[in-house]
Amino acid sequence: MGQVSLPEQRHETRLDRYLDLYAQRTKGLKASAVRSLFAVANRPEVVSLAGGMPNIGGLPLDQVADEAADLIRRRGPEVLQYGGAQGELPLREQICQVMALEGVQAGPDDVVVSCGSQQALDLITRTFIEPGDVILAEAPSYVGALNTFQSYQAQVVHVAMDQDGLQPEALRQAALSCRASGRRVKFCYTIPNFNNPTGLTQSLERRRRLLEVAAEVDLLLIEDNPYGLLSLDHDPLPALRSFDQERVVYLGSFSKTFAPGLRVGWAVAPHPIKDKLVLAQEAATLCPPVFSQCLVSAYLAGWDWRGQVDRFRQEYRARRAAMLQGLEEHMPEGTTWTRPGGGFFVWLTLPEGLDSQSLLATAVTNRVAYVPGTGFYADGLGTRNIRLSYCFPTPQQIYEGTRRLGEVLTEALDLARTFGLTAPSARPGLPPADQSPTSLPPAPNEV
Amino acid sequence: MGQVSLPEQRHETRLDRYLDLYAQRTKGLKASAVRSLFAVANRPEVVSLAGGMPNIGGLPLDQVADEAADLIRRRGPEVLQYGGAQGELPLREQICQVMALEGVQAGPDDVVVSCGSQQALDLITRTFIEPGDVILAEAPSYVGALNTFQSYQAQVVHVAMDQDGLQPEALRQAALSCRASGRRVKFCYTIPNFNNPTGLTQSLERRRRLLEVAAEVDLLLIEDNPYGLLSLDHDPLPALRSFDQERVVYLGSFSKTFAPGLRVGWAVAPHPIKDKLVLAQEAATLCPPVFSQCLVSAYLAGWDWRGQVDRFRQEYRARRAAMLQGLEEHMPEGTTWTRPGGGFFVWLTLPEGLDSQSLLATAVTNRVAYVPGTGFYADGLGTRNIRLSYCFPTPQQIYEGTRRLGEVLTEALDLARTFGLTAPSARPGLPPADQSPTSLPPAPNEV
Helix, strand or coil: CCCCCCCCCCCCCCCCCCHHHCCHHHCCCCCCHHHHHHHHHCCCCCEECCCCCCCCCCCCHHHHHHHHHHHHHHHHHHHCCCCCCCCCHHHHHHHHHHHHCCCCCCCHHHEEEECHHHHHHHHHHHHHCCCCCEEEEEECCCHHHHHHHHHCCCEEEEEEEECCEECHHHHHHHHHHHHHCCCCEEEEEECCCCCCCCCCCCCHHHHHHHHHHHHHCCCCEEEECCCCCCECCCCCCCCHHHCCCCCEEEEEECCCCCCHHHCCEEEECCHHHHHHHHHHHHHHHCCCCHHHHHHHHHHHHHCCHHHHHHHHHHHHHHHHHHHHHHHHHHCCCCCEECCCCECCEEEEECCCCCCHHHHHHHHHHCCEECEEHHHHCCCCCCCCEEEEECCCCCHHHHHHHHHHHHHHHHHHHHHHHHHCCCCCCCCCCCCCCCCCCCCCCCCCECC | CCCCCCCCCCCCCCCCCCHHHCCHHHCCCCCCHHHHHHHHHCCCCCEECCCCCCCCCCCCHHHHHHHHHHHHHHHHHHHCCCCCCCCCHHHHHHHHHHHHCCCCCCCHHHEEEECHHHHHHHHHHHHHCCCCCEEEEEECCCHHHHHHHHHCCCEEEEEEEECCEECHHHHHHHHHHHHHCCCCEEEEEECCCCCCCCCCCCCHHHHHHHHHHHHHCCCCEEEECCCCCCECCCCCCCCHHHCCCCCEEEEEECCCCCCHHHCCEEEECCHHHHHHHHHHHHHHHCCCCHHHHHHHHHHHHHCCHHHHHHHHHHHHHHHHHHHHHHHHHHCCCCCEECCCCECCEEEEECCCCCCHHHHHHHHHHCCEECEEHHHHCCCCCCCCEEEEECCCCCHHHHHHHHHHHHHHHHHHHHHHHHHCCCCCCCCCCCCCCCCCCCCCCCCCECC
8 A cells, every 4th residue: 555645734835815814823723633534544454443423323223213213204394493502401401410520510590502612712702802811721632622712713732631630739820820921811721531632631620729829810711611421430520510500601511421423512601701702602693503403302301311421421332442452462662551440531642752643644554543642732832742542433443443553653663763753853742641740830831 | 561671691690710811702702692592492482583584484394304204214324424524426516516506617526515504604704804904894794794803803894785785995995904903904804685684685786786886895705694595576686695605604504494403504515624624513513404404405305496486475475565564554654674686684763762772671571572683783773773583483473573672662662752762872784775875995993
C-alpha cells in the first residue's frame, strides 16, 4: 500500500477575494485534526482509533423506529413545528432526572437545550467572551472546545492536571496571576469525568477542593460532562454542579448515551446566565431541533434507557480491555499511557525522540489512525502524545490497531536510535502515568 | 375578559451577580417581540396573526412516519451517528435540485447545511462581522436577522424599499456614504421574495439593477429566501444568486416547504466563504442534525414534494384571500396595507395618531394578536406599522381576526380623534401601498 497523504489545511493557495471582509475571529480557524481524519478513518482497511464516535449499533432500533413513526403520526403538526428556544418542557424535566444520577438537583427552568452539547459550549462562550478574555482550561483539553474558544478569540491559559484531574493550586495560581497582570478571566473549563483526551477523572476529594478554590478566587466553572454515565468501574461520582449551583454551569449530552445524530445536548446554568443562553439560542437557531428533542423524550419515557446505558458500559469495558491489553503487549519500551475509568479515551506519551504528528501518515499507511496530541493543547504542547479511542471499533479491531501502532512506533524508535533523535524539541504534555505529578503549578501557557 | 399583560423583558429587577462577566454583545439582546408572543398566541381563544409558523397540517404524515421508521430500521447506526459539518452529501445534491426551480446553478460542494436557515444567517454574520461593522438591510427587515446582527454588534443601516423591493439607488448611496465616513460595510441583507414583514417582492428588472449596483460598489449580497417557492400568483422569479455566483450568498430553508421542527436550512456561497462557514459550523455544533437531514432527504426522494408545495400554495391562497377581504371590510379609513404575491405576511400602516405597540395589549384582550412594526427596524421606525401573518390560522379565523383588529383600531381612532392624538411622534416606516414611493434615497438610519 502506498503512502497516504493526509488532509491539509484547505485552499491555502487559492486566491480569496473576500479576504478583507472576514472578521478577525475567522483568521485562526482551521479544520480540526479530528474532523480532517474522518475521511481517512472511514476507509474499511484502516482501524481508526481516532474518532470519538459512540458505538450505537446496540441501540434498540426497532423500538426507536416505532417511537419516531408514532410521534409523527400522532403529533406530527406539533413535533415538526417550531418550538421554544429553551427547548421542550417534557424533555427538560427528563434531563433533570438524568442528571439526578450524578447528584445534580435542578428544575426544568434551569435547563437550556442545545444542538448537541457542542452548541451549549458555543452559546456559553458567546455569552461571556470578548476577544482577549482568558479561559482557564485543564491541559490537555477537548479539541472541539479549544476550537470554539478560539472562534471567539479567547486566550486559553492551560492549567495542569495530574492523575486526579485538574490541580486546584494550579488553578488558583493561574487565576491570580492572570488577574494580577490585568487580564479578564471569564471561566474555567473542565471535563471532570474521563477527560477528553486523557481519560482521567477528578477524585471526589479533588472536586471539593476545586470548588473551594473557585469560591476563594471567585471563578465560574464550566463542567463539560458528556461521558459521566459511561463510568466503567463504579457508580458515577457526584457532578461539580451537585456541590454548587451558583458557580457551576453544567453541560450534558445525549450523544454518548443515546444518539449523536439527533444533536441534543443541554446546559444547566444559574438563572441570569440561563436567560442569556436562551436569547443566544434564539439568535443562533430560533430553537433547537424539535423532532430530535421529542424523539429523545419518547425514548427516555418508553425504554429502559438505564439498562441500555449498562449495556453500552459492558461493550466499552470489553473495548477498553482490548486496548489496554494490546498496548501492554505491543508498545515499545518508554511508552506510557493512562488507564481510564470510563469514557472513550486513552492518552499515550511516546518515548523521547518520537513526534506523533509526523508519524501519523506512516501509521495510516500501516492501517491504523489516531489523533496527535497537539490538537488538545492551545500552546503547542503534546507533540509526544497520542489520543486513542476505544469506542467505535470491535475489541478485535482495537487489539489489531494497537499491534499495528506498536509496529509503527517500534520501527520509528529504531530509526531514531540509529540515526539520532528526529524530533529533539518534542515536548510531552501531561506527565506520564507512571511518574509522580508535580504539585507545583506550571507557568500559565497561552495561545 | 380581563386586560392581558404582555411579557416584559425578563428579570429586569433581579440582581445579576454575573453582570460583569458577560461579553458586550449580550447587552443589547432582548426577547424578540415574535418570541415573547408565543405564549399569548397559543391561547385557544386568541386568533394569532402574529407568528410565522407554517401550516404543516397538510403534510403526508403517514408517509413521513414510514420514512422515519424505515431510515432508523435500515440505516440507524448511520443516520443516528455524527456526520460531516458541511451536511450530508445526498441532501446537498437534492438542495441543488430544489434551488434549480429558481434558476440557481450550484453543485453540492457549494452548499453548507445549517440548523434552520436562521443558523446559516448566524454563521454568515459570525464569519464577517466585527463590532461596529455595517450591514445594509432593507427596511423593514426580518426581526430574527436583526437580532442575530445585533448579537454580533453589527450596525444596521437601513435602505429604503418600495413596491418593487429594495431600491438600488438607495443601496448605492448607503454603501458609498458609509464608506465615505470610514465605516466598514460588510454586506447587504435582503429578502427578495415576499419580504418578512412586508410581503413585497423584488421585480425581475429590480433584481438585475440591484446586482449591477452591487457590482459597481463591490458589495456582497446575502439573499435570504425562505418563501421563494410559496409564490401564489405565478412561477417563482429567478433568485439573485442565479445572476451572480460570486457576489451572492443564498440562504434557503425547508421550514416553510416541509417542516421547521427538523431545523434544516442551508447556505450556498462562493468556495472561500463556504470553507469559512464549514469551519464555523464545526465550532458551533460539530455538525447539523443528521437524522433531520436524512429525513428531509428521504421525503424529497420518496414523495411528490412539488405537488405538496402546490397544495401548500392553495391553502395559503385561501388564507391570503380571507385576510385581504377582512382587511378591506374591517379596517378604519386611513389604514393601508400591502398585497403580497406569496409568503406569509401583510404589512399594515395605521392612520396617524395610532401606535401599534401600545395597542397590542388591547388587541390581545380583544382576542387578536399581531406583531408591532418596530421590531423590524433597527432604528425605532415602524411605530405605525403592524405585521399580520396569514399562514397558520384557518381562513375563517383569519377573517374573524381582522374583524377583531378592525374593532380595536376603530375604537382607538375614535378615542384619538376625540381626545387628541395619543402618539404624536409615531413615525410610519415603509410608505403605504397607495402612495408613490419616493425615488430619493433616505439618509441611512443607524442603530
